[in-house]
Amino acid sequence: MKQLSLKKLKLSDEDNFRKNFIWNMLGMTFNSFNSLFYMVIVTRINGTNEAGIFTLAFSVACLVYYIGIYSGRVYQVTDQNGIISDKEYILQRVVCFVLLLLISVFYCIFNQYSGDELVIFLLLCLMKGFEALSDVFYGVMQKHNELYRVGVSLFLKSLISIISFLVLDLVTKNLIISILFMDLAWIVVFLIYDIPRTSVFLEKREKVCLHHIRDLFLTGFYIFIVNFLSVYIVNAPKxxxxxxxxxxxxxxxxxxxxxxxxxxxxxxxxxxxxxxxxxxxxxxxxxxxxxxxxxxxxxxxxxxxxxxxxxxxxxxxxxxxxxxxxxxxxxxxxxxxxxxxxxxxxxxxxxxxxxxxxxxxxxxxxxxxxxxxxxxxxxxxxxxxxxxxxxxxxxxxxxxxxxxxxxxxxxxxxxxxxxxxxxx
Structure with missing residues (x-):
């Protein structure tokens, strides 16, 4: 009887691993291929000149994204000591989200962007900001062995954003309007799916220690630099x-x-x-x-x-x-x-x-x-x-x-x- 229970438990673990793997792969596939779809749409509808602007803006947005995730989900998920709570990880990520937005604005001012180019850069940085903010909620789900929910979230965001981007760009041929609705897709799914699915794992009465958040910034600094430079070296030629x-x-x-x-x-x-x-x-x-x-x-x-x-x-x-x-x-x-x-x-x-x-x-x-x-x-x-x-x-x-x-x-x-x- 005991062997039968252990066998069922093992099968259950294998099934859960398979579900996590499949959904994570599906969500990551759609999220990864979105950049390809965006480039195809912009190149065919708006022309190579606007596609060049979009390419550079998207690359910069990918760079500031790593300011938003700071030490990242790898550090969060593999943290086994339990000293820093999920709430503290989330609050630290909110601070990083604000920093991301401020740095994006300063970057555009420094490069003297104006008009449509300025708005395109800021909207793409905003989208990547919400992607970074979502990532800490994904870390909470993953630590509770629900990685498949991360895949579902990414799948929904990617599918809705690419459809809205395509339809609006076909109709308006306006990159700003298309990117704006792409941003809205990420924000809506974040509010109605990510937050509710994560809140069940958070201790409502658990207190937040500001010095733990400070420690997160200190201990994760080198990981942040590594992540940031990793994006830079990939896009350095660009x-x-x-x-x-x-x-x-x-x-x-x-x-x-x-x-x-x-x-x-x-x-x-x-x-x-x-x-x-x-x-x-x-x-x-x-x-x-x-x-x-x-x-x-x-x-x-x-x-x-x-x-x-x-x-x-x-x-x-x-x-x-x-x-x-x-x-x-x-x-x-x-x-x-x-x-x-x-x-x-x-x-x-x-x-x-x-x-x-x-x-x-x-x-x-x-x-x-x-x-x-x-x-x-x-x-x-x-x-x-x-x-x-x-x-x-x-x-x-x-x-x-x-x-x-x-x-x-x-x-x-x-x-x-x-x-x-x-x-x-």
Whole structure:
């Protein structure tokens, strides 16, 4: 009888893991592919000039997003000591949301944006702000083993926002109105789904300690810097191209970079469901299981990357040209270069998640600082001399340097038995 109960419990855990994995993958897929759909819609309806503005604005919004999430959900979910409550995590994220909005405004003022360009930048930053705010509620759901609800939320937001964006842009051909309704979709689902689904897990009488929120900012600082720089290095060629290429060429580079962006986002399919397992292996001192799981995730990315590389070689340019309505045959080699780089970066993300789980953060800050410095100098040089091809090579070089740094660091820590000597 006892064995039967244990068997049922095991099956229940497996079913719950499967449900979490499937819904999380579905939600992340729609959320990841939305940026692709937005670019297709803007390019076809509004033209390459506005598509170039949208591409740069969306990239900046993705950068300030990491101000909004600060230390991020990985740190929140893998925090096993229970000292900081869910309410305190949420309040800290609200402060970050306000900072995100203020910094977005200052960024636009500094760059002297005005008119439609100013409004487009601010609206996209607002959308990413609510995405960051939602993420802390997702962390609460995930800690209570309800990751599938995160997938449902992302699915609803992505589907409603892309439909509203498409319909309104077709009717009005006005980017501002289209983005405004896209923002409203995120806000409405956040209010009617995220908050009610999370509130059941919050202790209503639990007090909030301001010094805990202060501690969150202090202990999560290096993770924040790592997350922020991670977005910068992925988009460094795009930011550099903003001052060196015309809007049309920016749009073209944004199009051929899109598959790489999707691959970088898609790695979260594999990481998120395994975060609790990584954390448990760490807490239990199961270093062999910990490393086996990391190796498994790396092999999945490599296999996925090989399939993508072959598929893109034969079908990438024709499909992108058909989707966007632009002749991209001159950029076939550039696309292959970018795909190779896009395989290296997700592997770095997996190694980064492993180091974050075992609370190695300052060292990651150093690794990202090295990569950022490298990309800061190499991107303008290559883009100035080789235009779009230079941007593609700059992306590959940056990703290669980043992966070598992370892989070498992880192997060094593992061989020296340092990996499990840190505790949160």
């Amino acid at each position: 930011y550099a191209a903003g001052g060196l290429l015309s809007n049309s060429f920016q749009a073209i580079f944004g199009i051929i970079l899109m598959p790489a962006t999707l691959m970088s986002l898609a790695v979260q399919y594999f990481i998120q469901p395994y975060l609790l397992q990584l954390s448990n292996h760490f807490v239990n001192g199961e270093i062999k299981k910990f490393n086996s799981l990391i190796l498994k995730l790396l092999m999945i990315i490599i296999l996925f990357g090989i399939i993508c590389l072959i598929g893109v070689y034969f079908f990438g340019i024709p499909i992108l040209s058909l989707i966007y309505g632009i002749d991209l045959n001159a950029y076939r080699f550039d696309l292959e270069i970018i795909i190779i780089g896009s395989v290296l970066y997700p592997m770095s993300i997996i190694l980064s998640s492993a180091l974050t789980t075992v609370n190695i953060t300052f060292l990651q800050f150093i690794l990202y600082l090295i990569t950022t410095t490298f990309s800061f100098f190499i991107c303008p040089i290559l883009i100035s001399n080789f235009k779009v091809s230079g941007a593609s090579f700059a992306y590959l070089c940056t990703m290669l340097v980043h992966f070598i740094l992370y892989f070498g660091t992880y192997v060094f820590l593992f061989k020296r038995n340092i990996l499990f000597k840190y505790k949160k």
